[in-house]
Amino acid sequence: MAYLKERHLFPGGNTSKGFYSFYKYILSQEDGNRILCMKGSPGSGKSYFMKKIGAHFAAKGYTIEYHHCSSDNNSLDAVVIKELKLAILDGTAPHMVDPIHPGAVDEVLNMGEALDMDALFLNKKEIMEVQKKISKTFERAYRYFAAAKDIHDDWSSLNAESISTDKISTVTESLKEEIFHTQKSGYGADRHLFATAFTPNGIVTFAEDLVFGFENKFILNGGPGFGKTEIFKKIGSTAQRKGYFVEYMHDPLIPERIEHLLIPELSTCVLTTNEISQTSFTGKVYNIEDFCKADVIAANKEEVAYCSKIFYDLIEKGLSLITDAHTIHDELETFYISAMNFDVANDIFDKVVKKFEKFE
Incomplete structure (x- = not known):
C-alpha cells in the first residue's frame, strides 16, 4: 500500500x-x-x-x-x-x-x-530570565511524568500477576499466522517515532490518520502490564526477518514501550487501545484480559483502580505544566519576532x- x-x-x-x-x-x-x-x-x-x-x-x-x-x-x-x-x-x-x-x-x-542581534542584546537580561522559567517548568513537568511512571509500574505489576504466559503466546502465534503469508529476501529496516505525545493541548495522537487505508488492522485491548509490548516486539522482529520494513510508534510516557506497529508493505498494522491515548480503532480485536487469570484480575481490581486514579492525576498535572511552559515560551518568542x-x-x-x- x-x-x-x-x-x-x-x-x-x-x-x-x-x-x-x-x-x-x-x-x-x-x-x-x-x-x-x-x-x-x-x-x-x-x-x-x-x-x-x-x-x-x-x-x-x-x-x-x-x-x-x-x-x-x-x-x-x-x-x-x-x-x-x-x-x-x-x-x-x-x-x-x-x-x-x-x-x-x-x-x-x-x-x-x-x-537583528543588536535589538536582542538590549533584551539580554529579560530573555535569559524567561528561558530559565521555561526550563524550570519543563523540569517540574518531567518530575510529574516520572512519578506517573512509578505508579504506572505498580499498576503494571498488578496486572502482570494475572498473565498466563502460554495463552499470551497463543495470541502472538495467532497474529503471526494472520499477518505473514509471504516472505521477501533480506532483513527489513525499522523506523521509530511517536504517534502520540504529551502537549500543551493535552494528549494528542495522530494514530487514526497514520493507519487510514490499512487493510488489515489488529487491535490489542488491555491496560498496562499485560505484555502488549512483548507481542509487538515479536511481531516486529518476525516482520523484519521476513524482509519487511516496520514502523514502531512508541509510548509517549515510557518510550521503551511500543504503542503501535505498522507494516505498510503488507497493509497491516497492530494497534493498542491503551490507557494513555484511549483511541478506539476498528479491526480484529484481541482483548488481552480474556487470555489472563480472571480471579487475579478481580482480586486486584481495587488496587488497580487506585493506581489508575493517581496515575491520571499526575499526568494531568504534568500536562498543565507543559501548557504553562508553552505560555512562557510565547513570551520569549515576542522578543525574537520583533527583531526578525x-x-x-x-x-x-x-x-x-x-x-x-x-x-x-
Missing part, C-alpha cells in the same frame, strides 16, 4: 525520561539526498518556514511528512518530502542536531541571518526551494 500524501508524526516527546528524541529516524543519512539542519531562535519562523516548504511541494503532488513539536503540537520540528528524500529539521535545543556528513548529505540553514527581518527570511525560503527543486 502507499502512504497517505500527508502524514503527521512526533519525532520527540515529553516523557517520564524528560525530552526523548527519535530524530535520527526522520530521514536517515543513507536514504537522504539532502537534510537541512535549521538553526534559529524561538520566533525566527522555523516552523512557518517548514510549513511553507511542505505546502509548496505538496502542491506538486509529493508525499509530505509533518513532524510536530511535542511542546507545541501546532509547530513543526521537521518536514520531509518523501519521494525526493529531502528534509528540514529544527536543529536547536532540545534537539541539538548538527550535520553528520556536511555537504555530502546535510548542511546548516541559519535563520539567525534574519535577526522577514524579507531576509523570504530570501532564504526562495533559495531552499531552488536547492530542493534540483532533486526533482
Whole structure:
C-alpha cells in the first residue's frame, strides 16, 4: 500500500525520561539526498518556514511528512518530502542536531541571518530570565511524568500477576499466522517515532490518520502490564526477518514501550487501545484480559483502580505544566519576532526551494 500524501508524526516527546528524541529516524543519512539542519531562535519562523516548504511541494503532488513539536503540537520540528528524500529539521535545543556528513548529505540553514542581534542584546537580561522559567517548568513537568511512571509500574505489576504466559503466546502465534503469508529476501529496516505525545493541548495522537487505508488492522485491548509490548516486539522482529520494513510508534510516557506497529508493505498494522491515548480503532480485536487469570484480575481490581486514579492525576498535572511552559515560551518568542527581518527570511525560503527543486 502507499502512504497517505500527508502524514503527521512526533519525532520527540515529553516523557517520564524528560525530552526523548527519535530524530535520527526522520530521514536517515543513507536514504537522504539532502537534510537541512535549521538553526534559529524561538520566533525566527522555523516552523512557518517548514510549513511553507511542505505546502509548496505538496502542491506538486509529493508525499509530505509533518513532524510536530511535542511542546507545541501546532509547530513543526521537521518536514520531509518523501519521494525526493529531502528534509528540514529544527536543529536547536532540545534537539541539538548538527550535520553528520556536511555537504555530502546535510548542511546548516541559519535563520539567525534574519535577526537583528543588536535589538536582542538590549533584551539580554529579560530573555535569559524567561528561558530559565521555561526550563524550570519543563523540569517540574518531567518530575510529574516520572512519578506517573512509578505508579504506572505498580499498576503494571498488578496486572502482570494475572498473565498466563502460554495463552499470551497463543495470541502472538495467532497474529503471526494472520499477518505473514509471504516472505521477501533480506532483513527489513525499522523506523521509530511517536504517534502520540504529551502537549500543551493535552494528549494528542495522530494514530487514526497514520493507519487510514490499512487493510488489515489488529487491535490489542488491555491496560498496562499485560505484555502488549512483548507481542509487538515479536511481531516486529518476525516482520523484519521476513524482509519487511516496520514502523514502531512508541509510548509517549515510557518510550521503551511500543504503542503501535505498522507494516505498510503488507497493509497491516497492530494497534493498542491503551490507557494513555484511549483511541478506539476498528479491526480484529484481541482483548488481552480474556487470555489472563480472571480471579487475579478481580482480586486486584481495587488496587488497580487506585493506581489508575493517581496515575491520571499526575499526568494531568504534568500536562498543565507543559501548557504553562508553552505560555512562557510565547513570551520569549515576542522578543525574537520583533527583531526578525522577514524579507531576509523570504530570501532564504526562495533559495531552499531552488536547492530542493534540483532533486526533482
